[in-house]
Every structure is written in structure tokens, then in C-alpha cells.
Amino acid sequence: MKVLTEKIEINTRGKTDIIDIxxxxxxxxxxxxxxxxxxxVFAVGSTAGITTIEYEPGLLKDLPELFxxxxxxxxxxxxxxxxxxxxxxxxxxxxxxxxxxxxxxSRGELLLGTWQQxxxxxxxxxxxxxxxxxxxxxx
Numbered sequence: 001m002k003v004l005t006e007k008i009e010i011n012t013r014g015k016t017d018i019i020d021i022x023x024x025x026x027x028x029x030x031x032x033x034x035x036x037x038x039x040x041v042f043a044v045g046s047t048a049g050i051t052t053i054e055y056e057p058g059l060l061k062d063l064p065e066l067f068x069x070x071x072x073x074x075x076x077x078x079x080x081x082x083x084x085x086x087x088x089x090x091x092x093x094x095x096x097x098x099x100x101x102x103x104x105x106s107r108g109e110l111l112l113g114t115w116q117q118x119x120x121x122x123x124x125x126x127x128x129x130x131x132x133x134x135x136x137x138x139x
Contacts, residue, residue, distance in 0.1 A: 002139060004032050008132040012048075012122035015073075016064040016093075020055045021132065022117045025103070026110055028134045035108045037138015042100040044131040047090035047124040049097030054115040067093050067123070090123035097121060105138070 008024045025041055043050045053059050070093075077088025101118065104111045112118070122128060 001137065002032075002034055002037075004028075004034065004136045006134050008134060010120065010130050010132065012120075012124075012128050012130055014122050014124045014126045014128060016067055017122045018053075018055075018060055018063060019120045019122075020117045021120050022055075022110070022112070024132075025118055025134055029105055029108055029110065029136060032136050034105075034136050034138045036106055037104070037136055039103045039105055039110065040100060040133075040135040040137070041103065041118060042133040042135070043094075043120060044133060045094075045128075047087060047094050048120060048122045048128075048130060049094045049099055050101045050118065050120055050132075051097055052101065052112070052116045053119055055117040055119060056115075063121075071096070073125070085125075087123075087125045090125060093123040094121075105136075 006028050010019060025039055041050050071089050073089045079088030079091055080086050
């Protein structure tokens with residue numbers, strides 16, 4: 001069993017910025033030499049998350065609209081009173097989405113559906129430089 005851990009750095013715009021990172025995760029697998037296993041993809045930070053979607057223009061509008069309905073950015077949250085940074089909604093959205101995702105791979109290729117991409121979503125209220133951890137376990 002082999003374990004490899006790498007980090008990916010990306011710049012985001014914040015405000016529910018959705019970035020397709022599928023190719024970056026695939027590059028880690030391709031460089032690793034590991035052919036069979038699982039890739040754990042983890043968003044470092046408490047105002048971002050990882051999921052899969054069909055990365056297409058309609059969903060790139062629908063998903064932020066859904067989060068805005070569920071956890072409005074215009075509302076004042078208790079977190080905002082504690083820190084005064086106005087990003088309480090970002091913490092709640094990230095918590096709801098989750099910080100990590102596990103994806104199997106075989107023959108050195110991610111086992112995703114045809115219309116399924118891995119996305120990083122930055123919910124914070126400002127642009128950020130973000131770090132994503134990709135940990136491969138396999139043979």
C-alpha cells in the first residue's frame with residue numbers, strides 16, 4: 001500500500017466561486033504512478049468546500065442561488081458578532097457542503113461519471129489563495 005500527499009494552490013474570487021479542479025486531481029494521480037486506489041480531496045479552511053457537479057453554465061448559476069436561499073449572505077450571523085468579518089454565512093455554507101470528498105481511481109484514471117467534475121467552492125466574502133490537499137492511497 002502506498003500513500004502520497006500533495007497540495008494544490010488556487011486563487012479564488014470568493015462569494016461562492018466554483019472552480020473545476022478535476023484536471024488538477026487527475027494530474028496528481030498521473031504523476032504518482034499509483035494505478036489503483038482512492039483519492040481524498042480536502043479543502044483547507046473553514047469557508048470552502050469540495051463536491052462534484054456537472055460543471056456547466058446553468059449549474060454554475062443554480063448552485064450559488066441555492067446556497068443564497070438556504071443561507072443568505074445578507075443576514076447577520078452570530079459569528080459576525082464574534083469576529084466582525086461578515087462571513088458567518090460562508091462558514092455555514094462550507095459546513096453544510098463538507099470539506100472533503102473521496103474518489104476511487106483505476107488504471108490511473110479517476111472513476112467519475114461522464115458529466116461529473118470535482119469542484120472547489122469558495123464561500124468567503126473576499127478573494128483568497130486557497131490550498132487543497134490530495135492524498136492518494138493505493139497500489
